[in-house]
Amino acid sequence: MTDRELLELERWTERLVRRARAEGLDFYEMRFEVVPADVLYSVGAYGMPTRFSHWSFGKAFHRMKTEYDYNLSRIYELVVNSDPCYAFLLDGNTLAQNKLVVAHVLAHSDFFKNNWRFAGTSHFMMDNMAAHAERIARYEFRYGKEAVERLLDAALALAEQVDPHPVGPPSKPDDEEQEARAGAPARPSTPYDDLWELDRLLGPSPEDQSRTPATPATPRPGRRPLQGRAVGFAPPGREAGRRAEGQRDSLPRPAGARRHPVRPEKDLLRFIMQHSEYLEAWQRDVLAMVREEALYFWPQIETKIMNEGWATYWHAVLMRDEELGEAEALEFARMHAGVVQPHRLQLNPYLLGWKIFQSIEARWEHPGEEDRTRLGLPGGQGREKIFEVRQLETDVGFIRNYLTRSLVEELHLVTLVRRGDEWQVESTGWQQVRDALAARLANGGIPVIVVEDGDYDGKGELLLRHQYDGQELDLHHLERTLPYVFELWGRPVHLLTVVEGKQTLFSYDGESHQRTVA
Amino acid sequence: MREAGFVISREDWSLHPKGRLDQARHQQKVKEAIRRNLADLVAEESIILSDGKKVVKVPIRTLEEYRFRFDPGKQRHVGQGSGDERPGDVVARETGGSAPGRGPGAGDQPGIDYYEAELSVDELAEMIFEDLGLPNLQQKRKPELVSTGHEFNDVRRHGAMANLDKRRTLMEAFRRNALRGRPAFHPITPEDLRFKTWDEALEMQAAAVVLAMMDTSGSMGTFEKYIARSFYFWMVRFLRTRYRQVQIAFIAHDTRAREVSEQEFFTKGESGGTKCSSAYELALSLIQQRYPPDQYNIYAFHFSDGDNFPSDNARCVKLVQELLACCSAVGYGEIVNSRYATDSTLMSVYGKIDHPRFVRVTIREKSDVYPALRAFFRRQATDLAAAAMVGAPAGPWR
Numbered sequence: 001m002t003d004r005e006l007l008e009l010e011r012w013t014e015r016l017v018r019r020a021r022a023e024g025l026d027f028y029e030m031r032f033e034v035v036p037a038d039v040l041y042s043v044g045a046y047g048m049p050t051r052f053s054h055w056s057f058g059k060a061f062h063r064m065k066t067e068y069d070y071n072l073s074r075i076y077e078l079v080v081n082s083d084p085c086y087a088f089l090l091d092g093n094t095l096a097q098n099k100l101v102v103a104h105v106l107a108h109s110d111f112f113k114n115n116w117r118f119a120g121t122s123h124f125m126m127d128n129m130a131a132h133a134e135r136i137a138r139y140e141f142r143y144g145k146e147a148v149e150r151l152l153d154a155a156l157a158l159a160e161q162v163d164p165h166p167v168g169p170p171s172k173p174d175d176e177e178q179e180a181r182a183g184a185p186a187r188p189s190t191p192y193d194d195l196w197e198l199d200r201l202l203g204p205s206p207e208d209q210s211r212t213p214a215t216p217a218t219p220r221p222g223r224r225p226l227q228g229r230a231v232g233f234a235p236p237g238r239e240a241g242r243r244a245e246g247q248r249d250s251l252p253r254p255a256g257a258r259r260h261p262v263r264p265e266k267d268l269l270r271f272i273m274q275h276s277e278y279l280e281a282w283q284r285d286v287l288a289m290v291r292e293e294a295l296y297f298w299p300q301i302e303t304k305i306m307n308e309g310w311a312t313y314w315h316a317v318l319m320r321d322e323e324l325g326e327a328e329a330l331e332f333a334r335m336h337a338g339v340v341q342p343h344r345l346q347l348n349p350y351l352l353g354w355k356i357f358q359s360i361e362a363r364w365e366h367p368g369e370e371d372r373t374r375l376g377l378p379g380g381q382g383r384e385k386i387f388e389v390r391q392l393e394t395d396v397g398f399i400r401n402y403l404t405r406s407l408v409e410e411l412h413l414v415t416l417v418r419r420g421d422e423w424q425v426e427s428t429g430w431q432q433v434r435d436a437l438a439a440r441l442a443n444g445g446i447p448v449i450v451v452e453d454g455d456y457d458g459k460g461e462l463l464l465r466h467q468y469d470g471q472e473l474d475l476h477h478l479e480r481t482l483p484y485v486f487e488l489w490g491r492p493v494h495l496l497t498v499v500e501g502k503q504t505l506f507s508y509d510g511e512s513h514q515r516t517v518a
Numbered sequence: 519m520r521e522a523g524f525v526i527s528r529e530d531w532s533l534h535p536k537g538r539l540d541q542a543r544h545q546q547k548v549k550e551a552i553r554r555n556l557a558d559l560v561a562e563e564s565i566i567l568s569d570g571k572k573v574v575k576v577p578i579r580t581l582e583e584y585r586f587r588f589d590p591g592k593q594r595h596v597g598q599g600s601g602d603e604r605p606g607d608v609v610a611r612e613t614g615g616s617a618p619g620r621g622p623g624a625g626d627q628p629g630i631d632y633y634e635a636e637l638s639v640d641e642l643a644e645m646i647f648e649d650l651g652l653p654n655l656q657q658k659r660k661p662e663l664v665s666t667g668h669e670f671n672d673v674r675r676h677g678a679m680a681n682l683d684k685r686r687t688l689m690e691a692f693r694r695n696a697l698r699g700r701p702a703f704h705p706i707t708p709e710d711l712r713f714k715t716w717d718e719a720l721e722m723q724a725a726a727v728v729l730a731m732m733d734t735s736g737s738m739g740t741f742e743k744y745i746a747r748s749f750y751f752w753m754v755r756f757l758r759t760r761y762r763q764v765q766i767a768f769i770a771h772d773t774r775a776r777e778v779s780e781q782e783f784f785t786k787g788e789s790g791g792t793k794c795s796s797a798y799e800l801a802l803s804l805i806q807q808r809y810p811p812d813q814y815n816i817y818a819f820h821f822s823d824g825d826n827f828p829s830d831n832a833r834c835v836k837l838v839q840e841l842l843a844c845c846s847a848v849g850y851g852e853i854v855n856s857r858y859a860t861d862s863t864l865m866s867v868y869g870k871i872d873h874p875r876f877v878r879v880t881i882r883e884k885s886d887v888y889p890a891l892r893a894f895f896r897r898q899a900t901d902l903a904a905a906a907m908v909g910a911p912a913g914p915w916r
Contacts, residue, residue: 053536423595440595481585
């Protein structure tokens with residue numbers, strides 16, 4: 001972009017910002033950075049302008065850059081969820097392209113600011129990540145690049161195994177538990193104890209338990225009864241770390257000093273960070289940083305379709321109302337068409353999200369007979385309703401509540417399964433499609449794996465359990481991820497899952513894998 | 519701009535090298551992964567047959583970022599069809615390792631489980647040859663200084679106009695004019711002129727010859743010939759890249775041996791019985807005629823399936839010993855095709871030769887070619903000194 005174009009973009013953005021506000025969009029202060037392609041791709045690969053170094057980011061950068069260089073695909077923009085909100089525009093875009101991108105980006109910023117899932121994310125993550133990068137670089141200097149890379153390899157392999165929706169208190173640090181076991185002062189009760197108790201009662205599904213009467217999932221006698229109460233978890237490092245340094249050789253611990261998560265714990269990364277006896281303080285610190293960053297990105301994983309749909313909806317609306325020259329109008333139309341182009345046999349989140357928002361607006365504005373009677377919609381609430389949806393839903397609810405039969409039919413959505421080497425259409429029924437999609441999006445599309453026992457078999461080993469919901473794990477990946485868990489836990493690790501209908505225990509002891517069918 | 523709630527800026531990002539640095543680290547890890555797989559790659563057909571020009575694609579399984587994930591092949595996906603699909607229709611097919619975008623999936627890419635690294639045959643060769651060298655290399659005669667060309671590596675104020683360094687001359691003129699307050703490239707005065715000057719790049723001639731012998735008799739099947747040729751393919755490449763002055767003589771034999779061109783050696787198939795001694799005889803006579811041992815480091819390598827005329831074996835042992843007397847190293851590689859594994863004849867008789875410069879290798883499968891290369895071109899610690907003395911690894915002598 002030339003300087004003259006930049007000035008025009010500035011004038012145009014000023015007008016656009018005013019109009020977007022008038023339409024009800026409520027976004028953070030914006031910082032638009034016009035950057036060359038390799039900076040844009042570096043931000044894309046790292047997810048942030050400054051983040052710690054790891055080869056996997058280099059790999060992503062390389063792939064994005066190559067695709068750009070060979071004109072296979074291009075990213076037009078990147079937005080960082082922060083306050084002020086940073087948006088990176090590609091210098092190589094035409095003025096018209098960047099105009100559309102600015103409209104798109106304002107809606108992303110509005111989404112970050114208003115969707116409930118983002119309410120807990122740090123607005124200063126850019127600074128946090130820059131600080132993380134510096135701290136990790138210092139560890140590299142002190143403990144060696146190799147050691148840090150090895151740790152990061154393991155930490156990043158588990159970065160998705162966090163709990164973005166903690167409901168109860170986290171599993172307590174060691175001391176407190178031991179204290180409790182030793183008959184420490186009674187805990188104050190809270191009004192929520194009965195709720196925490198539900199977790200235990202509903203926790204692992206009764207089905208699973210009945211299927212595996214002999215598996216370690218069943219509570220062993222002598223285990224302390226569950227007591228719920230809110231406990232702040234101690235920051236990692238500090239005492240836990242110091243203790244671990246001296247304790248490396250003290251395993252196995254004497255009987256009676258057992259330590260478990262009080263109930264299956266979903267936040268694997270935190271559990272390891274707190275309870276691994278093997279890690280040193282700096283290593284716990286790195287895990288904490290990786291975990292914090294993973295939690296920051298989590299809402300974006302959970303709202304991909306909504307967020308892109310919202311931005312697409314708004315660039316379409318704002319552009320439609322602009323008075324444009326013929327050439328520019330054509331360029332916008334072409335670019336918009338490219339964004340919402342269907343991908344054969346895949347879902348285009350921009351298209352799907354945009355269509356759903358449009359459909360919601362239409363239904364609430366001009367409800368049909370059925371919506372009028374069944375939902376009692378009075379009409380005229382279209383705009384209001386989409387703002388409410390963008391605030392209160394994540395992708396799972398968005399699909400489950402608003403993907404209608406007519407949308408499934410209009411977009412020709414189908415479910416697909418693999419049989420042998422072939423991908424077959426399984427169903428074209430709208431409910432099957434809706435349910436399959438919602439199921440795929442659950443937990444961000446990531447398997448839920450919980451820590452079942454941090455002292456499995458009384459030997460300080462780690463037992464994980466995959467909460468099987470009908471979708472089987474990728475065993476090739478599973479057998480290569482377990483060694484990373486071992487790397488962090490320092491003792492043999494086990495994972496219980498279902499393979500072809502059978503409960504199967506995968507174990508890794510540092511040297512070899514073992515597979516036991518229950 | 520504050521009240522408007524936005525700022526547009528364009529900054530200098532040229533000092534933002536992180537992506538490139540991590541990319542370099544990734545590339546380095548790819549290379550490490552390739553290095554671990556060298557044994558398989560060395561005998562890779564697509565490389566041997568590529569004429570050394572092509573870029574090869576190397577499947578690397580280790581650079582996948584592993585995590586707990588669902589098996590994409592067992593998941594129910596949702597995709598967008600064209601409207602005329604019916605349940606049961608086949609809409610896509612996996613072909614080998616599927617490429618991005620071919621398989622269906624909600625935004626993800628099922629089925630890709632390896633990363634393909636591209637690298638040129640030269641890069642691969644560089645890794646294969648990394649710690650290989652000619653063993654027992656010795657100084658055979660006074661090093662000859664050989665001029666190999668000119669290197670421009672200095673700038674002076676005087677010189678031939680043909681060697682005028684125009685860029686530097688203009689810079690000088692600009693600087694001088696600027697000092698006088700009128701920054702411009704004109705006028706140019708004689709004191710602005712700068713000339714490039716050169717050194718002669720001198721290099722030591724490494725006097726070495728490799729006698730490459732291959733059994734091309736009828737018993738050498740496609741596999742055996744392929745193995746022998748892939749070994750020699752890399753050997754020739756290795757010698758040509760590392761040692762500028764190494765000569766290679768190609769000897770093919772069945773019951774008779776003859777010296778052949780490189781082209782013939784690598785392409786022609788023959789047939790007939792086997793008399794390995796014929797090759798050794800020819801090698802010895804070549805040494806006598808062309809490569810006097812006091813002037814050359816001589817290396818004799820022979821590949822065969824070991825299926826020799828039994829009556830010839832004793833003679834082979836005798837000739838190998840004669841070769842050992844005048845060669846820096848003698849290598850014998852026996853290619854055993856497991857399908858007709860018999861008690862080998864030649865290898866068993868060679869088993870009795872106990873000589874530090876005699877190297878024996880048995881090759882059973884493709885991945886044994888790389889260890890064979892390493893066995894034959896194992897550079898010993900003591901060789902390094904000798905190599906430096908002779909200036910063996912090609913490079914300008916200063």
